Amino acid sequence: MTKGLRNKMKLEQLKEILQAKVLCCGDHLDREIEMVCGSDLMSDVLAFIKADSLLLTGLTNPQVVRTAEMAEITAVCFVRGKQPHAETIKLAEARKMPLLTTGLSMFESCGRLYREGLHSCDETK
């Protein structure tokens, strides 16, 4: 029916859906994402994530931002209310990469975004 057409979502709206708090770069919430990847394994993220996606993760170290930078991920949202290290936020600010944190679990976060029409990164377009 709508095959081939991907739903896009502004970070602003995604923030509402995940009831997330913005940790940095709140002035870039007009960016849009098409796909979502939920993982704590950075090598998996590097292997499968597509550019312009959101990364949902429980990891909070600066390597998350580095990984996101290499893979051209639009924004990162930490799950289970995790608070990243100050260094992580500093690095993200320098890269103008919005960071969010949600109190929801990984499962619930993925479920809500999937329901809103966002897709997984390993699905073929």
Next chain:
Amino acid sequence: MKPNESKPSSGADPSENSGAFAGPDSTRYTKIQELVYELKVSDAMMRNIITTTPDTSMSELREILRANRISGTPVMEGGKMVGVISIEDFIMWLGSGKADCPIKEKMTTEVDTMYANEPLVHAIGKLDKTGYGRLPVIDRQSGKLIGIITKGDIIERLLHKLEIEYHEEEIHRYRASHIFEDIIGDKVALTFQSSVKGKDFSRAGEASSGLKKTLERLGIHPQIVRRAAIASYEAEINVVIYTDGGTITASVQPDKIRIDVNDTGPGISDVDKAMQPGYSTASEWVREMGFGAGMGLVNIKKCADKMELVSTVDKGTHLRIYIDINNTQEHSKAG
């Protein structure tokens, strides 16, 4: 904010309004089709709205339309839109030969409107279906009139957007090809090196971050840059995790990028085994950082067009990655 109103475009089924834009093969979309879904009504509408009041006379309307070079206006009363008057209404009135009268006697009162955050394709569908020349645009939250959209506005916006994207792509290609055209030599390569500190996880990725930036500046295709950056980053992480340090050297040639990652030990005892997905000798602290799952070399291989790995225990490891600059297809090797 009511839950239903917080969502722009409220997940409307795009297939229902595709109208003239649905191609014969519905799984493939042209650039224009992509844009009409991507762009919102607010991106194309005129924000500078000329309005009239119900008591403006038809003869005054002529001057308003002419002076502003527009074909119709919303009719406002006390901050509320009560109708739309168009050049068609004006011509009908002129043709009837009747005496001058206020706009309110000739205007359309049942007005079709658009929400500002609807995709542009909905406006195209509505203009087509209703035959109207213009649609007032309402802000979904406040209910206020914030613009007006015509077919002309839509076409202008689409052409503008296409021009920008075309221009960006042109600059990319120009710069990429040019740097090598300007250098004279039988063999040309641009080489740059960064050192990587071992065991220092906080700085892991800096070298690859720099490499990525440089490749972007050289105007190399984003797809290629991304593959080079991911491969280099995984290799850099390996250097940080397992060794006391090393170097990453990138050599950009007109047709390919070569990345050499060298370290001085401890070496890999079984290279074949190390290449197997999931095989890892990483310690717990590395795994806690989200790495060390035995996917690094596999990922590098997936990103590279060619990869060579030579390692001697206690001496060091030399990893060489080639990425073909002209191979911009999405890589799905070994995926």
